[in-house]
Amino acid sequence: MAFASCAPLGGIARPVFTALLGLAAATMSAGALADANTAKTNFFANMDRAGVTFPGVNASTAKMVPAQVKGLYGIYSPKGNLISVTNEAGTLTGKAGGFSSVGLEPGKPRPMSPQQVAGLRAEIMANIDYDKLIKTSYGNGGGRKILMFSALDCPGCNQLEKALHKAAPTLNTTFYIVPGSLRDSSSGGIPWLEKVARIRCDDNAGQAWQTYWTKRTLPAARACALTPERVELDNYLMSHIMDGIKVMKPAYPMLVSEDGKWLPLPRGMTSASISAVFGPESKPAAVQAPAQWLAAAPVAGKSK
DSSP: OOOOOBOOTTTTOOOOOHHHHHHHHHTSOHHHHHHHHHHHHHHHHHHHHTTOOBTTBOTTTOEEEEOSBTTEEEEEOTTSOEEEEEETTSOEEEETTEEEEOSSSSSSOEEOOHHHHHHHHHHHHHTBOGGGSEEEEETTOTTOOEEEEEETTOHHHHHHHHHHHHHGGGOOEEEEEEEEOSSOTTTTOHHHHHHHHHHHHSTTHHHHHHHHHHHOOOOOOOOOSOOHHHHHHHHHHHHHHHHHTTOOOSSBSEEEOTTSOEEOOOGGGOHHHHHHHHSGGGOOOOOOOOTTSSTTOOOTTOOO
16 A cells, blocks of 8 residues: 655644633633643743743733643743743743753753653653543554544545554554644634544544544534634644654654654555554553653752
8 A cells, every 4th residue: 555644734833723712711620720820820930030031921911721731731822822832830841843941940941951852752641631532442452552643634544544444353552643634724624623523522532533534424513612723722732742852743644652752654554564563562661751840840940
């Protein structure tokens, strides 16, 4: 099988999300809102001490959106532009391209060393909120947790899903899907994002996802707080995070193993090659995730 990968139009440069940000804050639980406000306060305090300011954006005007990684938040300007991704201690700053630490030592934000990036990568992979992703499992699941970036309007994603369906009788693996569209919401992506929202809103989103690819049918529409814009925002934030920890590749489908390494698609896409790459025998050894940036992030202003 000749496999065609798909490049998202415009890469990670996606549109602003002005109208969505107020809704995102309004639907957060009291606990999540408190954590987000703590992250925002700490971030701007650390940035201020480091002499970094954002024109027109401060702790009073910025909007916070929780990412699909526990303990990480997207900070947006009032106009809906992503300013930074940060943690609750506000000691992490960055987005696509890389992360820096701030507030742990005097001076400007410091780009993370390769060793620090590796530690952050392990911690992020251990703290992905898998319950908020679409889960598709084959056979006994293989004990796998493979992250998949996919898009309904991606021919290469269609080819992968067909190959997985064909290999299903002998395949034991599990994928957690970050879905979206190759087109952003201002460039024709809304109809595709609406389809993704319907799938994510279904009681069995994994089955609805697989049914879409095999039959091109969608689950019945139902009342759901998930909007096409929120689908895009979730995909956008996760893309920035993965790119920041040096995982993201500029093509869909994009797969990431449990240890945060990019997974190439199997050669030939045969049942045997798919099982060899995605099966339990290829599951990487568990990586110890240091509780440094997320679950037990350092207190802002303190040195390590």
